[in-house]
Amino acid sequence: MENSQKLLDKIQKENIEQRKKSEFAAKNIFFWTMFTLSVLIGGLATSVLIFAFGQTEFDLLSHITHSRVELFLGMLPIVWIFFSFVFLAASIALLRKTKKGYKYSPVLVLMGNLIMSLILGTVIYFSGGAVKIESIFAKNVPGYQSVEEKKTAIWSAPEDGFLSGTIISVENEVILQDWNGKDWKIDTKDALIRGRVSMRIGEEVKIIGEMSSEGLFKASEIRPWKGQGNGANHVNN
Amino acid sequence: MSIKDCLGIQDEELVKKSLENIDYFACIYERYEKKLIRYILRISSFSYHEAEEVLQEAFVRVWRNLNEFDESLKFSSWVYRIVHNTTITEWRKTQSKGKDRKQDIDDELYKNLPSNLNIEKELGRKIDADGIKRVLDLMPEKYRSVLILKFLEEKDYNEISDILKKPTGTVGTLINRAKKSFNQIADKENITFTV
Known part of the structure; x- marks a missing residue:
């Protein structure tokens, strides 16, 4: 018997049916949908990453002499770096699963996905989405340390030279109440005061300096709580 | 229905006809049978x-997935892809059962190579069927496949890309690495080539 006839007999005898066109179309649509979702979620993660990096003051590393690596790792938004990486990898893998996905060069796919994530992330960030996502995470994910909490932790280490809180007195001497409710006398003599800081009661500030003794902090630089307060700085002397 | 009844009918047309009448599928099989058996024997x-x-x-598998065939591809590339994947899967199964890769060299599969292919020029050395087979046997599967597709099956980069589902740039890189690997293995194993 001819092999071709043997094949037809096998197909007919075993009643081997063809998979439907719609099955293949559905599979392709599924992978494209998952790819699009991965890019979108990757974009969301990137937007929070942009937000987190925007809030992180890496220049603090130059102000401490010990535990630099620890501080650096503490500053990094590990969760969002992880999410961005995972969804970037997922989108690349999913694109390759689509019908013609194998045609694209891996480097181009990687670059394309990175650019898409960055553009989407930037758009979401500027539309306020990043802050919302971050706060949703902070409220609903146990153990998640929000950008704000991370910032508070970094700036609540007077023994390392970082203090923050609200100014509660400016008469005769500056008194700052930190986030734990403890009062600190701040020596602002010779301190560089960032442009956007106004030394008045109720102002929330971050201070770089040195803990002289318990309850006394010698400031070398005062920044507003939000941002770095770049602008016309002046020295308080 | 035999191959004679399908003379002059393009592959793509045969696929459409097969979807309506299974007898046409025999034509596709017969059209590709010889060259695909030769390909299976080579890889x-x-x-x-x-x-x-x-x-x-x-x-x-081709029959089951006939509706997946996309006419923007060459049918031969699509069918080679399925045959390639089936062969590799089946071959791995036999290897896991301990079957030796080595077998008697079938000169018929390789004897015309030195004269009718530019593999010598490409590889920069003189070769014979025995030498080719011995070196190919020792090569990693990914390199062996691209060399066979390029030099023995005479497929172009686009076709190899569609068969192996790899970008054309990657195919080029693989071929270059495979050529280097071919020469290194030949040197290491002290396989000399004569024509």
Whole structure:
């Protein structure tokens, strides 16, 4: 018997049916949908990453002499770096699963996905989405340390030279109440005061300096709580 | 229906006809049978009989997935892809059962190579069928496949890309690495080539 006839007999005898066109179309649509979702979620993660990096003051590393690596790792938004990486990898893998996905060069796919994530992330960030996502995470994910909490932790280490809180007195001497409710006398003599800081009661500030003794902090630089307060700085002397 | 009845009908047309009448599928099989058995023998060390079985298995898959065939591809690339994947899968199964890769060299599969292919120029050395087979046997599967597709099956980069589902740039890189690997293995194993 001819092999071709043997094949037809096998197909007919075993009643081997063809998979439907719609099955293949559905599979392709599924992978494209998952790819699009991965890019979108990757974009969301990137937007929070942009937000987190925007809030992180890496220049603090130059102000401490010990535990630099620890501080650096503490500053990094590990969760969002992880999410961005995972969804970037997922989108690349999913694109390759689509019908013609194998045609694209891996480097181009990687670059394309990175650019898409960055553009989407930037758009979401500027539309306020990043802050919302971050706060949703902070409220609903146990153990998640929000950008704000991370910032508070970094700036609540007077023994390392970082203090923050609200100014509660400016008469005769500056008194700052930190986030734990403890009062600190701040020596602002010779301190560089960032442009956007106004030394008045109720102002929330971050201070770089040195803990002289318990309850006394010698400031070398005062920044507003939000941002770095770049602008016309002046020295308080 | 035999191959004679399908003379002059393009592959793509035969696929459409097969979807309506299974007899046309026999034409597709017969049209590709010889060259695909030869391909299976080249990328594996199956016996001729085993290669026929593998081809039957592959064509059952072709039949099941006939609706997936996309006309923007060459049908031959698509069918080679399925046969390639089936062969590799089946070959790995036999290897895991301890079957040796080595087998007697079938000169018929390789004897015309030195004269009618530019593999010598490409590889920069003189070769014979025995030498080619011995070196190919020792090569990693990914390199062996691209060399066979390029030099023995005479497929272009686009076709190889569609068969192996890899970007054309990657195919180029693989071929270059495969050529280097071919020469290194030949040197290491002290395989000399004569024509």
